[in-house]
Amino acid sequence: MVQRIEMIAVMDTDWTFDESTCFDKILSRQLVSADRMPLDCPLCGASDSFHSYFYRNGASEIGSGWSWCSRCRRFSHGRWLTPAWWVNSPDFPLSVLAVAPEALENNVGLVDAHWNSLVLAVGSATNSPS
Ligand SMILES: [Zn+2]
Numbered sequence: 001m002v003q004r005i006e007m008i009a010v011m012d013t014d015w016t017f018d019e020s021t022c023f024d025k026i027l028s029r030q031l032v033s034a035d036r037m038p039l040d041c042p043l044c045g046a047s048d049s050f051h052s053y054f055y056r057n058g059a060s061e062i063g064s065g066w067s068w069c070s071r072c073r074r075f076s077h078g079r080w081l082t083p084a085w086w087v088n089s090p091d092f093p094l095s096v097l098a099v100a101p102e103a104l105e106n107n108v109g110l111v112d113a114h115w116n117s118l119v120l121a122v123g124s125a126t127n128s129p130s
Contacts, residue, residue: 015100018043018074024067037115038070038108046071053089053104053111054082055097068101070108075101085122089114 025042039050049071055064063082068075077099091110096103104111 014073015068015102016072016074018076024076035119037112041069041071041074043074044069044072051101051104051108051111052115053092053101054080054086055092055094056082056086056088064097066097066101066104068105070105077101085118087118 020043037051038048040047041050046069049069050067051070052065052067054066057063061081062079063086064077065080065082066075066077089110091107091114092104
Protein backbone atom coordinates (compact mmCIF):
# COMPACT_ATOMS: atom_id res chain seq x y z
CA MET A 1 0.00 0.00 0.00
CA VAL A 2 1.22 3.43 -0.83
CA GLN A 3 1.72 5.66 2.14
CA ARG A 4 1.26 9.36 1.86
CA ILE A 5 3.70 11.32 3.92
CA GLU A 6 2.33 14.82 3.70
CA MET A 7 0.07 16.88 1.55
CA ILE A 8 0.45 20.39 0.29
CA ALA A 9 -2.16 22.65 -1.19
CA VAL A 10 -1.20 25.41 -3.56
CA MET A 11 -3.88 26.65 -5.85
CA ASP A 12 -3.08 28.60 -8.98
CA THR A 13 -5.40 26.95 -11.48
CA ASP A 14 -9.01 25.88 -11.76
CA TRP A 15 -8.15 22.59 -10.14
CA THR A 16 -9.71 21.95 -6.73
CA PHE A 17 -7.48 20.45 -4.09
CA ASP A 18 -9.48 17.74 -2.32
CA GLU A 19 -8.64 17.21 1.32
CA SER A 20 -10.87 14.19 1.76
CA THR A 21 -9.37 10.74 1.80
CA CYS A 22 -11.33 9.56 -1.24
CA PHE A 23 -8.42 9.69 -3.62
CA ASP A 24 -6.04 8.13 -1.15
CA LYS A 25 -8.41 5.26 -0.55
CA ILE A 26 -8.97 4.56 -4.20
CA LEU A 27 -5.27 4.87 -4.93
CA SER A 28 -4.44 2.38 -2.20
CA ARG A 29 -7.13 0.04 -3.47
CA GLN A 30 -5.78 0.41 -6.99
CA LEU A 31 -2.33 -0.55 -5.83
CA VAL A 32 -3.64 -3.72 -4.23
CA SER A 33 -5.47 -5.03 -7.28
CA ALA A 34 -4.77 -2.71 -10.16
CA ASP A 35 -5.12 -3.92 -13.68
CA ARG A 36 -5.77 -0.70 -15.53
CA MET A 37 -6.14 3.07 -15.51
CA PRO A 38 -8.33 5.10 -15.61
CA LEU A 39 -10.82 4.34 -12.87
CA ASP A 40 -14.21 5.78 -11.99
CA CYS A 41 -14.00 8.96 -9.91
CA PRO A 42 -14.78 8.33 -6.21
CA LEU A 43 -16.24 11.81 -5.83
CA CYS A 44 -18.27 12.71 -8.93
CA GLY A 45 -18.77 9.16 -10.16
CA ALA A 46 -17.68 9.87 -13.73
CA SER A 47 -16.54 6.67 -15.38
CA ASP A 48 -12.95 6.29 -16.56
CA SER A 49 -12.00 9.74 -15.32
CA PHE A 50 -9.66 9.04 -12.40
CA HIS A 51 -5.90 8.89 -12.96
CA SER A 52 -2.75 8.54 -10.91
CA TYR A 53 0.91 9.23 -11.44
CA PHE A 54 4.04 8.96 -9.31
CA TYR A 55 7.44 10.56 -9.57
CA ARG A 56 10.39 8.65 -8.16
CA ASN A 57 13.08 10.97 -6.85
CA GLY A 58 16.30 9.21 -7.81
CA ALA A 59 17.15 6.38 -5.46
CA SER A 60 15.04 7.81 -2.65
CA GLU A 61 12.00 5.83 -1.62
CA ILE A 62 10.22 9.13 -1.08
CA GLY A 63 8.69 10.55 -4.22
CA SER A 64 5.61 12.44 -5.29
CA GLY A 65 2.17 11.31 -6.25
CA TRP A 66 -0.87 12.76 -7.94
CA SER A 67 -4.39 11.48 -8.22
CA TRP A 68 -7.06 13.43 -10.04
CA CYS A 69 -10.33 13.40 -11.90
CA SER A 70 -10.50 14.74 -15.45
CA ARG A 71 -14.21 15.49 -15.07
CA CYS A 72 -14.63 17.29 -11.74
CA ARG A 73 -10.97 18.41 -11.64
CA ARG A 74 -10.49 17.53 -7.99
CA PHE A 75 -7.02 16.30 -7.18
CA SER A 76 -4.68 15.20 -4.46
CA HIS A 77 -0.92 15.62 -4.48
CA GLY A 78 1.75 14.95 -1.94
CA ARG A 79 4.96 13.22 -1.07
CA TRP A 80 4.58 9.47 -1.22
CA LEU A 81 6.56 6.32 -0.83
CA THR A 82 6.60 5.20 -4.44
CA PRO A 83 5.75 1.57 -5.16
CA ALA A 84 8.69 -0.68 -6.01
CA TRP A 85 7.38 -1.33 -9.51
CA TRP A 86 7.14 2.34 -10.41
CA VAL A 87 9.38 3.78 -13.14
CA ASN A 88 9.15 7.45 -14.12
CA SER A 89 7.91 8.18 -17.62
CA PRO A 90 10.35 10.09 -19.86
CA ASP A 91 7.31 12.07 -21.04
CA PHE A 92 6.98 13.77 -17.63
CA PRO A 93 10.28 15.09 -16.31
CA LEU A 94 10.22 16.91 -13.01
CA SER A 95 10.43 20.23 -14.86
CA VAL A 96 6.87 19.86 -16.18
CA LEU A 97 5.28 18.60 -12.96
CA ALA A 98 3.57 21.01 -10.58
CA VAL A 99 1.21 20.75 -7.63
CA ALA A 100 -1.89 20.71 -9.84
CA PRO A 101 -1.82 17.87 -12.37
CA GLU A 102 -2.20 20.13 -15.40
CA ALA A 103 0.71 18.73 -17.44
CA LEU A 104 -0.40 15.20 -16.63
CA GLU A 105 -4.01 15.91 -17.59
CA ASN A 106 -2.90 17.50 -20.86
CA ASN A 107 -1.32 14.17 -21.81
CA VAL A 108 -3.57 11.87 -19.83
CA GLY A 109 -3.52 9.18 -22.50
CA LEU A 110 0.24 8.86 -22.03
CA VAL A 111 -0.19 8.78 -18.26
CA ASP A 112 -2.69 5.93 -18.38
CA ALA A 113 -0.66 4.03 -20.99
CA HIS A 114 2.45 4.35 -18.84
CA TRP A 115 0.66 3.14 -15.70
CA ASN A 116 -0.92 0.25 -17.57
CA SER A 117 2.36 -0.82 -19.17
CA LEU A 118 4.06 -0.92 -15.76
CA VAL A 119 1.23 -2.92 -14.23
CA LEU A 120 1.23 -5.30 -17.17
CA ALA A 121 4.98 -5.82 -16.73
CA VAL A 122 4.67 -6.84 -13.07
CA GLY A 123 1.44 -8.81 -13.47
CA SER A 124 -0.45 -6.60 -11.07
CA ALA A 125 0.26 -3.57 -9.00
CA THR A 126 0.21 -5.57 -5.77
CA ASN A 127 3.19 -4.25 -3.98
CA SER A 128 4.58 -2.44 -1.05
CA PRO A 129 6.35 0.86 -1.22
CA SER A 130 9.91 0.51 -2.42
ZN1 LIG B 1 -14.62 13.42 -10.45
